[in-house]
Amino acid sequence: MEQGRFVQTIKDRCRLCYTCVRECPAKAIRILDGQAEVLTERCICCGNCVRVCSQGAKQIVSTVEQVDALIASGAPVAACLAPSYPAEFTDVAPGVLVAMLRKLGFSLVSEVGFGADLVADRYGRLVERADGEGHIATSCPALVEYVERYQPGLVPRLAPIVSPMVALGRALRRIHGQGLKIVFIGPCIAKKREVRSPRGRGAVDEAITFVELREMFQARGVTPEGVAPDEFDPPRAGLGSLFPISRGLLQAAGLSEDLLTDNVVVTDGRANFADALHEFAAGELQTHLLEILCCTGCIMGPGMATTASLYSRRASVSRHMREIERTFDRGAWERNMRQLDDLDLSCGYEVHDQRVLVMDEPDEVRKVLARMGKTKPEDELNCGACGYETCRLHAIAILKGLAESEMCLPYTIEQLRKALSEVADSEGKLAKTRAALMQAERLASMGQLAASVAHEVNNPLGVVLLYSHLLLEQARDEALRNDLTIVVNQADRCKKIVSGLLHFARQNKVVPEPVDLHELVEHSVRAMQLPSEIALQARCECDDPVAEIDRDQIVQVLTNLVTNAADAMPGGGQLEVRVRGDERTLYLVIRDTGAGIPLENRGKIFEPFFTTKQIGKGTGLGLAIAYGIVRMHRGDISVESNADPAAGPTGSTFTVGLPRRAEQD
Secondary structure (H helix, E strand, O other): OOOOOOEEEOHHHOOOOOHHHHHOOOOOEEEEOOEEEEOOOOOOOOOHHHHHOOOOOEEEOOOHHHHHHHHHOOOOEEEEEOOOHHHHOOOOOHHHHHHHHHHHOOOEEEEHHHHHHHHHHHHHHHHHOOOOOOEEOOOOHHHHHHHHHHOHHHHHHEOOEOOHHHHHHHHHHHHHOOOOEEEEEEOOOHHHHHOOOOOOOOOOOEEEEHHHHHHHHHHHOOOHHHOOOOOOOOOOOOHHHHOOOOOHHHHHHOOOOOOOOOOEEEEEOHHHHHHHHHHHHOOOOOOOEEEEEOOOOHHHOOOOOOOOOHHHHHHHHHHHHHHHHHHOOHHHHHHHHHHOOOOOOEOOOOOOOOOOOOOOOHHHHHHHHHHOOOOOHHHOOOOOOOOOOOHHHHHHHHHOOOOOHHHOHHHHHHHHHHHHHHHHHHHHHHHHHHHHHHHHHHHHHHHHHHHHHHHHHHHHHHHHHHHHHHHHHHOOOHHHHHHHHHHHHHHHHHHHHHHHHHHHOOOOOOOOEEEEHHHHHHHHHHHOOOOOOEEEEEEEOOOOOEEEEOHHHHHHHHHHHHHHHHHOOOOOEEEEEEEEEOOOEEEEEEEEOOOOOOHHHOOOOOOOOOOOOOOOOOOOOHHHHHHHHHHHOOOEEEEEEEOOHHHOOOEEEEEEEEEOOOOOO
């Protein structure tokens, strides 16, 4: 066990809900690499993190082994039972519980309630001689730890009176000698640290919780049925048995919380005690005695196994107190109190300043907030999901190494939204890439087929053309010459189709050279005969329009695309040719305001012989050839089109991407 560590995190169970951070009044839990870690030097052992963790990720470090060693040492060992035990062992009578403890090996079984009686007497005297300087009650060790670490200016205001546990320990040592070993058993984790502090050292040897006591009973097979009831060893407790209930100290000390005088003020619970200390330090709370418990009474301590409600536990303690009063021997109690009237119950305190959530560098805080998207005051939602009350405190905790940006729920949601958006964009790009790949594979297969057919047809077609021309030259009959002319024209047309198939199948080679693409566009569009109803605009949108391309082949691509665009606007329209680019690629963009390409046809436009033109108006090879040329250049060609007037302006935009540097085969 690490020195001073009494709460540990089971990392496999931690779900990063930040409940422990939110409920820790000392902010002693650091989130590092997505794991919650209790910082020993900052922890006050209040146990809030243990109580609120629904996953059981926060566990109390066991000290059962040390208690077993004390019992096995042969020295007499006293079990000091905290006065909250009736709320824990509701199914076991006090006498039976005493007998069970003796069976575990304890020589004495005493009530810490008597130590509370001694302490209550001292508090009564303290309030009676109050000289205007108010004090903070110190019965709660977690509260003392908090003041020493986070309100060091209030350390002189801590009442110089030990806790009931230490008071009983000192009393038992006076009665039974210094050889007696003493073990405290109760609901509080902070007692484990108190016995090791200067306040408890020498008075109590070890402390365990009620949960650990139940584990000892189970491990040794000690059950209520296996023992005969026994009695507590003297001195017996009086009203000190009410100490575990909020305001129990006042009743035991004969004090009252007078709303008119404010001589005594009582508060408890995580949400209240820090505020009360702050107001007390600021002088806004004027009182002779400020009694504070970090829990809502010791009966709600983290070391209890019971799941009963607060009111049910209070009822159990009150019922037990009524049983005590029924058989209470006041005379014996008063004799014990007089016998120990001169017992030293004083103590001192030390400052262990752990204040870090204060930042004198607002610029650094603003930078952290900006990283989380909080650039304006209205961005600081202060939702508390991170465990800190304000976004600014969270930012300071990040700077101090106690927290991470990912703890901010709005920030994490925004990051997740961006990630999902990026995933959606990636999926869209992937779908387009997949479609382009399928199209490329389909066209590659068709290209191979076209190349095979073209090679087979090309040679006999050449023979047909040769002899057709010879016959045409020799023929004298007019009718025969007309027939042969038809044969020659159709054979020439077939020759062009075969040539187009060879272009599509990439049987030609690229001869790259540096070409000013904007200049090429200017010269090409001037040579084209476009209808007067079509307004053509050519422009360059980049500083360096030079790329290594095959001039003649790109002219053919441009001619095919511009011709198709003009054919799509029989009634006239706007035709725009633009050149743009980046460091690696030049883009040739041809946009028209024509009828557009229907969605069902867009996947077919680069296939050979696919055309929507009338018979005789086109072969369906223009775009296929353009596709083949662009792919030979290691480039890409894509189209965006709208054929539905209801969805917006119709038209098509072809984009040809050409690498600036030609690749060597």
